[in-house]
Amino acid sequence: MDKQIYLDHSATTYVKEEVLQEMIPYFTEKFGNASSIYSIGRESKKAIEDAREKVARALHCQPKEIFFTASGTEADNWAIKGVAFANRNKGNHIITSAIEHHAVLHTCQYLEKEGFEVTYLPVDEYGMVSLEKLQEAITDKTILISIMFANNEIGTIQPIKEIGRIAKEKGIYFHTDAVQAVGNVPIDVDEYNIDMLSLSAHKFYGPKGVGALYVRKGVKLHNFMQGGAQERGRRAGTENVPGIVGLGKAIELATRDIEGYNSKLRALRDRLIKEVLEKIPYTRLNGHPTQRLPGNANFSFEFIEGESLLLMLDMKGIAASSGSACTSGSLDPSHVLLAIGLPHEIAHGSLRITFGEENTEEDVDYVLEVLPPIVERLREMSPLYEEVKRGVKNV
Amino acid sequence: MDKQIYLDHSATTYVKEEVLQEMIPYFTEKFGNASSIYSIGRESKKAIEDAREKVARALHCQPKEIFFTASGTEADNWAIKGVAFANRNKGNHIITSAIEHHAVLHTCQYLEKEGFEVTYLPVDEYGMVSLEKLQEAITDKTILISIMFANNEIGTIQPIKEIGRIAKEKGIYFHTDAVQAVGNVPIDVDEYNIDMLSLSAHKFYGPKGVGALYVRKGVKLHNFMQGGAQERGRRAGTENVPGIVGLGKAIELATRDIEGYNSKLRALRDRLIKEVLEKIPYTRLNGHPTQRLPGNANFSFEFIEGESLLLMLDMKGIAASSGSACTSGSLDPSHVLLAIGLPHEIAHGSLRITFGEENTEEDVDYVLEVLPPIVERLREMSPLYEEVKRGVKNV
Amino acid sequence: MYSEKVMDHFMNPRNVGEIENADGVGQVGNPKCGDIMKMYLKIENGTIVDAKFRTFGCGAAIATSSMATEMVKGKTVDEALKITNKAVAEALDGLPPVKMHCSNLAEEAIKAAIQDYYKRHGMDWGEGDVCTGCCDSCHVEEE
Amino acid sequence: MYSEKVMDHFMNPRNVGEIENADGVGQVGNPKCGDIMKMYLKIENGTIVDAKFRTFGCGAAIATSSMATEMVKGKTVDEALKITNKAVAEALDGLPPVKMHCSNLAEEAIKAAIQDYYKRHGMDWGEGDVCTGCCDSCHVEEE
Ligand SMILES: Cc1ncc(COP(=O)(O)O)c(C=O)c1O
Numbered sequence A, B: 001m002d003k004q005i006y007l008d009h010s011a012t013t014y015v016k017e018e019v020l021q022e023m024i025p026y027f028t029e030k031f032g033n034a035s036s037i038y039s040i041g042r043e044s045k046k047a048i049e050d051a052r053e054k055v056a057r058a059l060h061c062q063p064k065e066i067f068f069t070a071s072g073t074e075a076d077n078w079a080i081k082g083v084a085f086a087n088r089n090k091g092n093h094i095i096t097s098a099i100e101h102h103a104v105l106h107t108c109q110y111l112e113k114e115g116f117e118v119t120y121l122p123v124d125e126y127g128m129v130s131l132e133k134l135q136e137a138i139t140d141k142t143i144l145i146s147i148m149f150a151n152n153e154i155g156t157i158q159p160i161k162e163i164g165r166i167a168k169e170k171g172i173y174f175h176t177d178a179v180q181a182v183g184n185v186p187i188d189v190d191e192y193n194i195d196m197l198s199l200s201a202h203k204f205y206g207p208k209g210v211g212a213l214y215v216r217k218g219v220k221l222h223n224f225m226q227g228g229a230q231e232r233g234r235r236a237g238t239e240n241v242p243g244i245v246g247l248g249k250a251i252e253l254a255t256r257d258i259e260g261y262n263s264k265l266r267a268l269r270d271r272l273i274k275e276v277l278e279k280i281p282y283t284r285l286n287g288h289p290t291q292r293l294p295g296n297a298n299f300s301f302e303f304i305e306g307e308s309l310l311l312m313l314d315m316k317g318i319a320a321s322s323g324s325a326c327t328s329g330s331l332d333p334s335h336v337l338l339a340i341g342l343p344h345e346i347a348h349g350s351l352r353i354t355f356g357e358e359n360t361e362e363d364v365d366y367v368l369e370v371l372p373p374i375v376e377r378l379r380e381m382s383p384l385y386e387e388v389k390r391g392v393k394n395v
Numbered sequence C, D: 001m002y003s004e005k006v007m008d009h010f011m012n013p014r015n016v017g018e019i020e021n022a023d024g025v026g027q028v029g030n031p032k033c034g035d036i037m038k039m040y041l042k043i044e045n046g047t048i049v050d051a052k053f054r055t056f057g058c059g060a061a062i063a064t065s066s067m068a069t070e071m072v073k074g075k076t077v078d079e080a081l082k083i084t085n086k087a088v089a090e091a092l093d094g095l096p097p098v099k100m101h102c103s104n105l106a107e108e109a110i111k112a113a114i115q116d117y118y119k120r121h122g123m124d125w126g127e128g129d130v131c132t133g134c135c136d137s138c139h140v141e142e143e
């Protein structure tokens, strides 16, 4: 197998060479603890503050509203638990959506056990949250709305600005998991009335194991990680200096020409979607036709199961995914695909292709060459397809 | 300033070249998400499992008892909150010591607000916890004993084996914060009856932003980080593959010849201690004379304040610390030095020197040349010293 | 993740298809859980002379189907009934813990096909042994 | 962390020492908090002609002591009393937020020394204005 095409940029990205080069010195000669008083300590501190400014510039906020974490997951846990426990006196109701990442969903489920009430807003067939349903769900006990910016599986981008406006009107904190959005969609936390925002570096060509939480000045939030006085006493633990430097550089690069990057990805994606739907019968596109991440295409191929499809693609050198990477250990079909109304057996047969920087039209050609026969082969093995061909089952 | 001597290895270490070289490919060509099914994903998974085995070998436990975290702080938070909330039905009492790192102390203080009761065992003048006091503190509501393996400021090593035996006899979980011990002290979790153990890679020439928690099979522990199914469903968040690989390599190197490393450090430390105490009057050694980390020397110089001492040493190219790095933002004197009975003004004037791999006898020579005149100079500026010289004040 | 043997049986599955006029046909699993196995047996004088399958499912499900059909061929019905899920998994050089239920499915598919054969021949064979459909019922947790 | 000016006044502090037969001596701060400043003033005809200090404290404490003694020299007592902590900090090109209390200490040390001068000359000068001793009382939080 010679060809190797990576089409799973929503799962993770490689670290760009420029990013890695900025990180390297902080592992070796500039390794000081950022809390230390001597010069290499102060250099680390400065490197962190420079990165903080870059993040602030990307999100249009103040540097001191940015707190570095070890992941998007930690940022989500912190935001949601932190607001919940700090505002228990005001209310115990949280609104989120049924298609959030598990970092949000499982955190909300944990809070339910702790006495909080959570509304999981349903979504329409495209994965869109309805603003009316959101309005209806709000009670005078609602302390937090947490709705993801863009979905990791089907790519649907939510009406964040409108949600922010509603939250602001009602005086409710608004958190958004923007792990998939940062670097792909322009974001302005003020314009969108976002109070808290989670991001993770490894989704935009930065390193794994570092993320950030934006917290608007004034938001009441408990600490999640107890310990030393790092991050102005808000997030304990020796700072991951190389990681933070990498995050800073990566977000700078990722937001430099977001429009150019987007239109490139959109072209690849749109051609892929169009031709796959034409070439392969019994196929549907999941997610919103236009309000979706520029690099995201998500298909359901009826009668076949996703894992075997991925394995066969892998044997042809194509790295793609089914559902989200985080749940691949699980046997359950994607909660996102079920939430948009797919029946179980179809939810099992999805393929997510997410384009990135290095992908080309030739990559799309290759997928279009390789994918249809694989789908056909798996269908030939499938008892469900046999029934359809025989006319036993209607589709 | 030409000379640069790093003497703060307890704050953090550089990443060894061999460690960095193992990490690098996982940033670039081997960047796959470890949860992904395709080949570069599986390679990441394998790299993580290899690292897990290395950690298990170092601690003498099973690989599946090791869970990677983003720091020692996270491991401490997880262990303590996780046991507390999972065992509330059994009791609400936790025993720890007054000289723990803030990652443990602040976590315990947080739990006090949540209805738990915490006993902070006092220590003697050397920083040792008394086994009798521990025995006395145990009640039938005690669910957890958390005592650090070795102290980060004064280096005192606790009687972990005896504490483990007591905990086991009473059927109480025993957690130890071994962030300073791993790589410096041989550890066998079975021999010591340790149920949970925290470690952090950047203390033994691994990268910042990655740690681990050892959890003995069968220990009842809630998750701390909610989200994806990583780490067998126990710790969510996309795995920091390069970081974990670095941790694995670093712990392998650090535990390979721990005796040889120790005797080297001990020689440097013992000479420094002896000569500093001889050369500089009104000086005391903090911590235990023998039961201490091989590389740790901690002095109190009366009449002077620690920060100004550190700044002057920094101007001479010596990187050292006063108290712990994490609290340098704070104005309070070290809780550890107060706990061993130092008066406030003496607790303010401490110097911690922690040796590492690259230090030499020449480094000790240099410190012995530079330190006495700096102490003298600061004392000349000090109104407290003036009083002593005049005989106004007794020491 | 998967052994080479599993990958071989997945990429080159043996005995895919159906047997016209099969003597026993069994289908187990449930699309909800993402696995359905349908097995066809040709049985002559109590000996399985041919076996084919169609499977909707993951790599392990396809590989175990392939291996199970290989294993039953040439065996008597009684011998075939003794094939355990462990035996199928072992013949594949093991399966990841989270995928062990797939080998259960293979065992159940053989049983279901033989049950069908018994039924057609008016022979009795107690109910209730066969997979209820959802893999949760025979789920093997990793820990 | 510290400005160059602070580092200069820390590494080369002006006016360290004491004045024999000083006209006013003030000591503020508390060893508990890690800062003690003792200031000596020589005052002729209501004008400060010399100032010296001894300080136990951090880099910022030493630098502000040094700067404060420089600033009072040549000023009348009344002018000296108008020197604010902000002025001392500004003269040093700023201090880190967490260290602002050190400049408070300098302001208080000047006041204490002048109070002592007033007392010696039998002049009255209300109580209670001077630093209580512990820096918590004039603590400036970062946010
Ligand atoms: C939408 C979303 N939220 C949160 C996360 C969690 O991020 P991380 O795995 O970096 O913690 C991810 C990706 O894994 C994601 O796609």
Ligand SMILES: Cc1ncc(COP(=O)(O)O)c(C=O)c1O
Binding pocket: A236, A237, A238, A239, B010, B071, B072, B073, B074, B076, B101, B103, B148, B150, B151, B152, B177, B178, B179, B180, B200, B202, B211, B326
């Ligand atoms: C004893 C001890 N525990 C916990 C920690 C926290 O480790 P980290 O900062 O890597 O989270 C440290 C060091 O900072 C430490 O010395």
